[in-house]
Structures are given as structure tokens and as C-alpha cells.
Amino acid sequence: MSDYLPPNLITAILCRLPVESLLRFRCVSKQWCSLISSPHLISTHLSHSGYPLLLLRHLSTRTKNQEHYSVYLDSLKTENFAPVKELNFPFKTRSGNQFRVVGFCNGLFCLSDDLFGYTYTIVLWNPAIRKSVTLPKPRVHFGPYGPYMFCLGFGFDRKNCDFKVVRIAYLQNKYGAYSVLPPEVEVYSLSSGLWRTVDSKDVRCKIIEYFYSSVYLNGAIHWICCVKNDDGEFTSSLLVFDLTDEKFSEMCLPRELVHVSPLDLSVSLCEGQISMFWYEKGRDNGESCDFCAVWVMNQYGEVESWTKKFVVVLEGGLSHAIGFRGNGEFLVEKFVGDLMSYDPERKEFKDLGIHGGKDSFFLSQYAESLVLLDGSSGAVSDPSVASDAEETDSGLSEGGLLQEWYCSALYAKVSLCD
Incomplete structure (x- = not known):
């Protein structure tokens, strides 16, 4: 034919x-x-793209901490929340916990095994064609640099038709604080399969490692960052990295959130717009939050367009907000790990019958793609255990590295940006 x-x-x-x-x-x-x-x-x-789809990831504590990646139909008229497809997830972490989902973009997941320990497993995964790319070890790692903290971002360079991973590493000063500025920044390009160091001299703020969240929108990656003033007051904003010109800038938050601790904030998307979630009680103390306020930037880059949409108050407390469905409902994780749907107009909650490990939920619009089908940048078929080949740096045992990591995370929670 x-x-x-x-x-x-x-x-x-x-x-x-x-x-x-x-x-x-x-x-x-x-x-x-x-x-x-x-x-x-x-x-x-x-x-x-075809039908509007939604991707939900959670860690099932009832099936030996197995990660579930479920696809749902996400139209305006969809009332029920039943998966139409389950993605086969072939990876395992060294810790036995879950991967951090750095982001999902144009059919590709970016996954990182960085929740426990100094590992360097970062994977780009296309579940539709069952292929993946494991990134090479970045230049900045424990061996030559010692303790550090880092965050990741993932997105698509539209001008050059290239996927990129951004890694921002904050080194430790002589007092043990992760406050050396500017940070060390590297960018991985899928087309080249290599990490490159990029200029970061304009970065004068810090991202709180482990607790960070990021959003890809308009060809740029956005993280919550902060500066701690001499009087101990926070000034929070969004750090923005343009994936085409590979330059940093900052974007203002709503005035009400500028001096809120970054531990009480997270960034997400609401119908293609930047949104901020403000938790009334800090998640740093391990307690549930009393409420979550949702803000949306109606005009990208315009600080005056920030609008407070609604406040979620959940009896028994909530762990964190997850994101929006196509029908306008807002998904939150109850403190005990149950997934709840909130209708902002009716102010009603609905239990979706999904239970997950704490902070293991990830929500994103989903679309399939053929990316990696051409075998670019070392794509492999049917990936198995992604992190088994990781090496331990500087002669330290895995236990020693984990202990160092726990201390680093604890230090970040106590001192933040000191």
C-alpha cells in the first residue's frame, strides 16, 4: 500500500x-x-498526543516496597480513577527504597537513586519501548570532592531537540556547611552522552538537597531556592535554568511566600502553569501538615499574576500535595499514606483506595514516545538492575557512605543554609 x-x-x-x-x-x-x-x-x-493520560507512581508497602507506575485516563468528564495501563518497572535501588522521579518529559522518565547514600545512578527510561540510558558518572563526586549535596533537573531543549539533565552540587566549607557558592553545575546531553560543566557564577542562592522539587516548563527547569539573611530570615524564590542558552535566572514567589522556609514549599504544575504548595507545618520535623495552600502563576514570569487558589485542610493531617487531575481535582497524600482526591469547589475529599509509602507519590501528564528507539547515546533494551554496577568512592564502605549521607541530610534540616 x-x-x-x-x-x-x-x-x-x-x-x-x-x-x-x-x-x-x-x-x-x-x-x-x-x-x-x-x-x-x-x-x-x-x-x-492522543487521549489525555495521567501517570501516577507510588511505592507499595504491601508488595515488598515495589514501585508501581500506573497510567490513567485524565479527561474532564472522568470521575472514576481506575488505571488503564500498568508500566513494567525493571529497576532496583541499592537502598531497597524507591527512586526519586526527577521528572517526566516527552515520553522519558529521569530517575535517580539518590535518596540514600552517594550513588551515581541516573537513568533515562522510555517504558513504551522498554529502553533506557544509564548516565555516566558526573565529574563532581565523593572521591575527589568529599561530602557535598546536590539536586537534579530534567527537561527538553526545544531549539536543539535534545534532552538534558542538570546537576547542581553544593560543596562543603571548612565549617562543615554545604554553602560554597557558586555551586558546581554540570549538564548531561542525551545527544552527546556526556556531562559538561557550565557557568554558574550568577547562582547566589541554595537549593535544599533531598527535599527539593523541580518543574520543567517553557524550555526551562525551575527549583525552589533560598538565601538566608544575616538576621536568620529566609528569602525564597525560584531558580530557573534555560536549557537552550544554559543560563540561570531567578523568578519571584508570591509576597506571602518569600520569607517562608523552603522546607515548607514545593513547586508543581497546574494546567500548564507554575504552582506553589505551602505547608503550614514544616515537613522537616516528620509531623503531618495542618493545611496546604495552593498558589498559581497565571502569567508566566509575572510576579503580580500569582493567585491563591484554595487551601486544603485534611482531618488527621496530610503528608504532602501531589498535583492536579484534568477534572480539576487535587490529589494529596494523607499522613498515613492514603491517596486522597480533593474537590476545591465542593470542598470534599474522596479516598482513591491507593496506599503508598511516605512521599513516594509522583504525578505527571503522560504521553508515549519513540525517543531512544534510534539507539542514541547507548540505549539498552529491557534494563534490569540499574544500580548493581555502582562503585564505592574513596575506600569507604557502603555503610560508611550511608552514615555520611544521613548526617548530611540531618545537617541540612537543622542548619538549612548556614
Whole structure:
């Protein structure tokens, strides 16, 4: 049939088909296999999405801490919350806990095994085609630099059609505080498969490692950052990294949140807009939060457009806010680990019947893609244990590294930015 259709029409049809169908259609002919695996079709396929889908990750404490990645239909009229697909998750962490989901973008997950210990396992994973890339070890690591704290960001460089991972590392000063500025910043590019050091001289703020959250929007990554003044008062804002020009800038928070501790803030997306969650009680003390206030930036980059949408008060306390569904409902994690849905208009809660480990929930819009199908940057099929090959730095045992890590996290919670 392809002999009777113009090549452009064939491409237009293929780029609108599900990934599962395209994988089968590679067997039609060598020509189709080459076309479907080509960078052009992979890129074009990214711009055509089907039904609105939502991805929810949680750690099931009832199945030996297994990570579950479930896909849900997310239309405005969808009332029930039943998965339409379960993704096969093939990785394991060294700690036996969960991966940090750094982000999801254009069909790719960025996962990091950094919640416990100095490991350097960062994985880009495409579940639709069951391929992944494990990133090489970055330049800044424990061996030559000693203790440090770091955060990650993940997104898509639209101008260069390239996925990038950003790693910001704060080194330890002579007093034991992770306050050396500017931080060491490296960027991994999927097209090259390498880390590069980038200029960070304009970064004069700090991101609280372990507790950080990040958002990719408008070709840039956003983290909550802060400066601690001489009088001990916080000045919080958003640190922004443009993935095309690879430069940093800052974005203001609502005036009511500027002097809130970064431990009581998280950043997310609400219908394609930057949103901030403010927890009334600090999560640093391990207690539940009394309420969560939700703010949304209606005009990107305009500080005056910040609007307080609503406040969530949950009897028994909540652990943290997770994000929005397409029907406007707001998902939160109850303090005991139950997933709850909140209707801001009716001010009603609904138990979704999903129980997860503490802070293990991750929510994002979901779309399949063919990224990594062309074998770029060392993609491997059917990844297994991602972190088994990790090496221990500087002769320290794994137990020693874990102890060092726990001390680092505790120090961050107590001193923050001192």
C-alpha cells in the first residue's frame, strides 16, 4: 500500500499512531523500519498526543516496597480513577527504597537513586519501548570532592531537540556547611552522552538537597531556592535554568511566600502553569501538615499574576500535595499514606483506595514516545538492575557512605543554609 501513497502522507499517518503499533510496523519492510526509527519521525511523533493520560507512581508497602507506575485516563468528564495501563518497572535501588522521579518529559522518565547514600545512578527510561540510558558518572563526586549535596533537573531543549539533565552540587566549607557558592553545575546531553560543566557564577542562592522539587516548563527547569539573611530570615524564590542558552535566572514567589522556609514549599504544575504548595507545618520535623495552600502563576514570569487558589485542610493531617487531575481535582497524600482526591469547589475529599509509602507519590501528564528507539547515546533494551554496577568512592564502605549521607541530610534540616 505504501507504494501508492506519497512519503509525506505515510509519515503524517505513522506519527499519529500508538507506539505499540509503530513497533510492530517496523517488520513491514526495511524502508518502514528505517522510517519509524528515524530522528525525524521520532521528533514529529512527539508533537502528536492522543487521549489525555495521567501517570501516577507510588511505592507499595504491601508488595515488598515495589514501585508501581500506573497510567490513567485524565479527561474532564472522568470521575472514576481506575488505571488503564500498568508500566513494567525493571529497576532496583541499592537502598531497597524507591527512586526519586526527577521528572517526566516527552515520553522519558529521569530517575535517580539518590535518596540514600552517594550513588551515581541516573537513568533515562522510555517504558513504551522498554529502553533506557544509564548516565555516566558526573565529574563532581565523593572521591575527589568529599561530602557535598546536590539536586537534579530534567527537561527538553526545544531549539536543539535534545534532552538534558542538570546537576547542581553544593560543596562543603571548612565549617562543615554545604554553602560554597557558586555551586558546581554540570549538564548531561542525551545527544552527546556526556556531562559538561557550565557557568554558574550568577547562582547566589541554595537549593535544599533531598527535599527539593523541580518543574520543567517553557524550555526551562525551575527549583525552589533560598538565601538566608544575616538576621536568620529566609528569602525564597525560584531558580530557573534555560536549557537552550544554559543560563540561570531567578523568578519571584508570591509576597506571602518569600520569607517562608523552603522546607515548607514545593513547586508543581497546574494546567500548564507554575504552582506553589505551602505547608503550614514544616515537613522537616516528620509531623503531618495542618493545611496546604495552593498558589498559581497565571502569567508566566509575572510576579503580580500569582493567585491563591484554595487551601486544603485534611482531618488527621496530610503528608504532602501531589498535583492536579484534568477534572480539576487535587490529589494529596494523607499522613498515613492514603491517596486522597480533593474537590476545591465542593470542598470534599474522596479516598482513591491507593496506599503508598511516605512521599513516594509522583504525578505527571503522560504521553508515549519513540525517543531512544534510534539507539542514541547507548540505549539498552529491557534494563534490569540499574544500580548493581555502582562503585564505592574513596575506600569507604557502603555503610560508611550511608552514615555520611544521613548526617548530611540531618545537617541540612537543622542548619538549612548556614
